[in-house]
Amino acid sequence: QVQLVESGGGLVQAGGSLRLSCAASVRTFSRYLMAWFRQAPGKEREFVAAISWNGGSTSYADSVKGRFTISRDNTKNTVYLQMDSLKPEDTAVYYCASSGRVTVTGRVGAYDYWGQGTQVTVSS
Numbered sequence: 001q002v003q004l005v006e007s008g009g010g011l012v013q014a015g016g017s018l019r020l021s022c023a024a025s026v027r028t029f030s031r032y033l034m035a036w037f038r039q040a041p042g043k044e045r046e047f048v049a050a051i052s053w054n055g056g057s058t059s060y061a062d063s064v065k066g067r068f069t070i071s072r073d074n075t076k077n078t079v080y081l082q083m084d085s086l087k088p089e090d091t092a093v094y095y096c097a098s099s100g101r102v103t104v105t106g107r108v109g110a111y112d113y114w115g116q117g118t119q120v121t122v123s124s
Contacts, residue, residue, distance in 0.1 A: 002026045002113040004096045009118030012086055016122070020081040022096030022115060030054070030074040033099040035111060036081045038092035038120075045095070047106030049081060059104045064090075086122045093117040 008020040020036070035050035049070035050059045058070055069082040079096060097111035 002032070002098050004098060004113055004115035006094065006096050006115045006118040009094060009120045011121045011123065014086060014088055014122055014124050016086050017082070017084045018086065018120060020083065020094055020096075020118060020120075022079045022081075024077045024079070024098065026077065026098075029077040031100070033101050033104060033110075034070075034072060034079040035097045035099070035106070036070060036079075037095045037097060037108065037111075038090075039095070039117075040092040043092075045108055047108070048094070050104045050106060051079065052104050053102070057104045059106060061106065083120070086120075088122045088124045090120060091122050092120060094120050 003025040004022055006022050036048040037045050038048050039045040047061050051070045051072050055072050067085045072079040095117045096115040098113045099111045
């Protein structure tokens with residue numbers, strides 16, 4: 001069982017930055033593939049970024065490439081999402097997710113555990 005708790009969301013103006021954190025309560029955190037997804041009102045949950053167990057491999061959605069950076073600190077059981085140059089279309093609830101798989105993937109069904117989400121609102 002993996003429990004994930006996101007934090008760091010909030011209201012920011014377009015062009016601003018936020019850093020999301022996701023703390024995992026599991027002893028073997030370094031074994032897990034971690035990812036961020038988001039869901040806007042009336043839309044399906046979509047992939048944002050993923051990072052392999054050791055941080056050696058990352059993947060990003062085209063819509064956030066060059067603006068968002070995913071990272072992890074296995075000593076703190078935490079994964080981060082640095083979001084820069086935010087746009088109003090980035091407004092959504094952001095979810096952290098974990099998977100026992102090795103290969104980095106953006107497929108929703110590949111992830112086993114999910115956090116409760118944190119709201120990010122970008123004003124124009």
